[in-house]
Amino acid sequence: xxxxxxxxxxxxxxxxxxxxxxxxxxxxxxxxxxxxxxxxxxxxxxxxxxxxxxxxxxxxxxxxxxxxxxxxxxxxxxxxxxxxxxxxxxxxxxxxxxxxxxxxxxxxxxxxxxxxxxxxxxxxxxxxxxxxxxxxxxxxxxxxxxxxxxxxxxxxxxxxxxxxxxxxxxxxxxxxxxxxxxxxxxxxxxxxxxxxxxxxxxxxxxxxxxxxxxxxxxxxxxxxxxxxxxxxxxxxxxxxxxxxxxxxxxxxxxxxxxxxxxxxxxxxxxx
Amino acid sequence: xxxxxxxxxxxxxxxxxxxxxxxxxxxxxxxxxxxxxxxxxxxxxxxxxxxxxxxxxxxxxxxxxxxxxxxxxxxxxxxxxxxxxxxxxxxxxxxxxxxxxxxxxxxxxxxxxxxxxxxxxxxxxxxxxxxxxxxxxxxxxxxxxxxxxxxxxxxxxxxxxxxxxxxxxxxxxxxxxxxxxxxxxxxxxxxxxxxxxxxxxxxxxxxxxxxxxxxxxxxxxxxxxxxxxxxxxxxxxxxxxxxxxxxxxxxxxxxxxxxxxxxxxxxxxxxxxxxxxxxxxxxxxxxxxxxxxxxxxxxxxxxxxxxxxxxxxxxxxxxxxxxxxxxxxxx
Numbered sequence: 001x002x003x004x005x006x007x008x009x010x011x012x013x014x015x016x017x018x019x020x021x022x023x024x025x026x027x028x029x030x031x032x033x034x035x036x037x038x039x040x041x042x043x044x045x046x047x048x049x050x051x052x053x054x055x056x057x058x059x060x061x062x063x064x065x066x067x068x069x070x071x072x073x074x075x076x077x078x079x080x081x082x083x084x085x086x087x088x089x090x091x092x093x094x095x096x097x098x099x100x101x102x103x104x105x106x107x108x109x110x111x112x113x114x115x116x117x118x119x120x121x122x123x124x125x126x127x128x129x130x131x132x133x134x135x136x137x138x139x140x141x142x143x144x145x146x147x148x149x150x151x152x153x154x155x156x157x158x159x160x161x162x163x164x165x166x167x168x169x170x171x172x173x174x175x176x177x178x179x180x181x182x183x184x185x186x187x188x189x190x191x192x193x194x195x196x197x198x199x200x201x202x203x204x205x206x207x208x209x210x211x212x213x214x215x216x217x218x219x220x221x222x223x224x225x226x227x228x229x230x231x232x233x234x235x236x237x238x239x240x241x242x243x244x245x246x247x248x249x250x251x252x253x254x255x256x257x258x259x260x261x262x263x264x265x266x267x268x269x270x271x
Numbered sequence: 272x273x274x275x276x277x278x279x280x281x282x283x284x285x286x287x288x289x290x291x292x293x294x295x296x297x298x299x300x301x302x303x304x305x306x307x308x309x310x311x312x313x314x315x316x317x318x319x320x321x322x323x324x325x326x327x328x329x330x331x332x333x334x335x336x337x338x339x340x341x342x343x344x345x346x347x348x349x350x351x352x353x354x355x356x357x358x359x360x361x362x363x364x365x366x367x368x369x370x371x372x373x374x375x376x377x378x379x380x381x382x383x384x385x386x387x388x389x390x391x392x393x394x395x396x397x398x399x400x401x402x403x404x405x406x407x408x409x410x411x412x413x414x415x416x417x418x419x420x421x422x423x424x425x426x427x428x429x430x431x432x433x434x435x436x437x438x439x440x441x442x443x444x445x446x447x448x449x450x451x452x453x454x455x456x457x458x459x460x461x462x463x464x465x466x467x468x469x470x471x472x473x474x475x476x477x478x479x480x481x482x483x484x485x486x487x488x489x490x491x492x493x494x495x496x497x498x499x500x501x502x503x504x505x506x507x508x509x510x511x512x513x514x515x516x517x518x519x520x521x522x523x524x525x526x527x528x529x530x531x532x533x534x535x536x537x538x539x540x541x542x543x544x545x546x547x548x549x550x551x552x553x554x555x556x557x558x559x560x561x562x563x564x565x566x567x568x569x570x571x572x573x574x575x576x577x578x579x580x581x582x583x584x585x586x587x588x589x590x591x592x593x594x595x596x597x598x599x600x601x602x
Contacts, residue, residue: 120347121368129347137348219348220333221298234334237467238306239495 034252037245049235049243050250057223058231058247061142065214065227066207069147073203077154078196082188085162086170096159102151111216114145137219142227145213150203157199158192165191194266201262205255295328297528297535300350302337302424302514303467304488308551309354315547316538320531328531336465337424337514338363344370344519351523351532354516356424356466358382359583361517370521383515385539386553390425390432390512391569392504393473393482393489400480404506405436408481409454416479417459418469420590420597424514425466427591429483432510434590435579439508453600474501485512486569490552505569510576 006012039046049055080099084092102110118125118135128135135141169191173183189196211229218225226234228251235244301309313330320328333340333348337356344350345367355361358376365373376383394402400413408415418426430452437451438444460478463469466488473482474496481504484492489503516536523529538544545555554568555561580586590596 115346118347121345122347125347134347134349136346137343219300219343220335221348222332223329224331237303237334237471 031252034245034248037241038249040245041242045242046246049240049246052243054223054226055231055243055247058226058228061139061226062208062228064139065143065146066204068143069150069207070200070204072147073151074154074196074200076151077158077199077203080155081158081162081192082184084159086167099152099155102149103156107149107210107212108216110149111145111213114141114148114213114217118144136217137221137225139225141217142214142225145217146207146210149210149213150207153203153206154196154199157195157202161192161195162188197262197265201258205258208251208254295326295528295531296331297328297351297526297531298331298333298349299352299354299535300333300340300344300348301354302340302356303334303465304425304470304485304491305354305514306332306334306467307491308487308548308553311547311551312539312544315543316535319538319541319543320534330535334467336418336422336468338422339464344368349522349526350519351526351528352516352518352535354514356512356514357427357583358513358515359427359587360424361515362583364519368521370519371517372520375517376515378517379536380540381556382513383517384513384556385516385536385544386514386548386555388486388512388514388553389509389569389571389573390428390483390506391486391489391509391571392506393470393484393492393501394504395480396500396502398502398504402481402504405433405451405455406440408433408458408483409451411458413458413481414460414479415455415458415481415483416461416463416469416473417483418466419462419464422464423466423469425485425488425512426462426469427587428485428510428512430590430597431576431580431586432483432506435510435574436506436508438579439574449596449600452596456601486554487552503569505571508572508574510579511573513576 080095084096115122115136117123118128118141120126120129120136122136125136133140135144169187170183173187178186209229210227211233214227215230215233218227218230220226220230220234222234228247232244232247232251235241235247299309299313309330309332313332316330317328320326333343333350335343337360340348340350340353340355341360341363344353344364353361353364361371361375362373365371365375379385392402392408394400400410401407402413407413417429420426420430433452433455434448437448441447441451461472463472466485469482470484470488470492473479474492482489482492486503493501493503516539518529518532518536520529523532539548540556542557542560545557545560548555549560549564549567552568555564576583576586580589588595
């Protein structure tokens with residue numbers, strides 16, 4: 001007799017094989033290909049392409065973009081999630097949809113928006129440029145669009161979590177005499193920490209990898225306004241395939257490490 | 272003392288973040304296929320400049336489709352020098368901004384064009400579709416790769432080269448020429464935004480039987496991917512492609528780099544620079560040097576845009592403006 005709560009063996013194994021085969025074809029093989037291509041001309045060239053001044057400056061710029069956009073979006077993401085889930089006010093739904101806006105509009109349009117605002121023929125651009133503050137085609141523009149594009153990640157991760165938790169615990173803390181800050185640090189934050197970490201991880205990954213919007217405001221000045229993804233595209237267009245894949249492999253490694261780190265922290269705290 | 276030192280460090284950090292802290296620095300905004308050319312030009316110019324001025328200079332490059340680069344300069348990309356794919360794109364900068372005067376093209380010799388090129392075909396090994404001339408590109412079953420004339424300078428030269436050939440073939444009948452180019456574009460499966468993108472589509476993605484390309488880009492492609500994979504085919508006639516250069520007046524005045532920028536564009540006409548152009552398969556405008564090295568270029572009869580189309584302003588209006596012939600044939 002078949003146990004009604006389990007599937008027949010062939011279904012179990014069939015599904016498992018199918019899922020693994022799919023993973024292998026669509027995830028594993030492409031990732032491996034990047035590394036094969038990257039090391040195809042030896043370790044020396046791999047290392048040289050990572051130490052190239054233009055690659056280093058692209059890494060630096062990508063790092064700046066992450067260092068500014070992720071903390072900002074973490075802060076505002078927590079604020080927004082807190083506001084939306086713990087309070088009732090008019091226009092809440094509207095705010096909720098607005099947070100999603102950077103997700104729903106194409107990155108190219110996000111980039112063009114900032115050109116329209118801060119370009120030399122844009123809305124604020126002429127005044128800012130006259131006062132020595134150029135944004136588009138300079139580092140600030142890149143940081144700005146990265147922040148815009150990655151804005152929803154933390155908030156989007158926290159809102160459903162905080163909604164499901166409700167505000168009972170906070171109300172309890174308040175009745176026991178905790179002030180707002182105590183409530184937040186001792187009750188809310190421990191409850192949401194894993195959602196928060198996950199949001200930050202996704203936000204960082206996207207900030208490092210954003211291509212479209214950054215490409216519009218970058219101006220592609222070599223050694224100055226190229227982020228890592230833009231640098232990879234340039235290398236590829238310059239017939240530097242090995243270098244392009246070497247830099248790609250670096251980004252893939254960073255992404256894998258971030259995920260492993262996240263898993264590790266989760267595992268540590270669950271024990 | 273301690274605090275002010277920290278504050279200074281902080282200011283230094285942020286200013287280096289925001290400005291990139293380079294002492295003497297100049298930006299050359301160029302079009303796609305000149306990446307390799309200007310890498311060598313810049314190295315040579317740095318040495319040249321240092322021999323007369325005790326300064327180290329950094330010349331940065333920015334590359335993209337010619338039209339896109341012009342757009343970026345209009346929107347605030349602070350290029351001290353622009354070296355674009357065709358005169359109209361620099362005209363557009365002059366028309367839409369006050370960055371440089373409208374008569375910019377008369378400021379340097381040869382219509383401000385230090386090197387020229389032409390438009391040729393790149394075909395796959397053994398030329399399986401027997402492509403010899405423009406007529407072969409309109410045959411059914413031939414897949415043609417060319418970038419988008421709306422964004423790419425090279426693509427506009429390609430388009431006008433085909434049009435010029437058709438005009439010659441049909442005794443200057445514009446209706447027949449238009450039908451010819453329309454047939455050609457029926458064979459184009461994908462329009463990349465820049466010349467280099469189109470080359471990558473043809474070489475790396477393996478799409479298309481023939482790539483219409485800058486002569487220098489075609490030679491570079493053969494060098495990079497090997498004679499056994501692709502070959503150059505010269506059509507019977509083609510257009511003389513003139514990619515001009517100029518100093519962007521308002522930017523150099525702002526950056527105080529006028530002297531450097533002017534020396535740079537003038538340097539492009541020197542023997543040394545013309546030899547570098549030659550090495551990268553651009554045709555030097557130095558007539559003597561070109562005649563000596565004529566054999567290292569494809570043998571093709573060239574016509575100029577001024578002769579056949581009455582200059583760029585007119586050609587742009589007729590063919591590439593909104594509702595122009597390109598919009599009419601490619602829908």
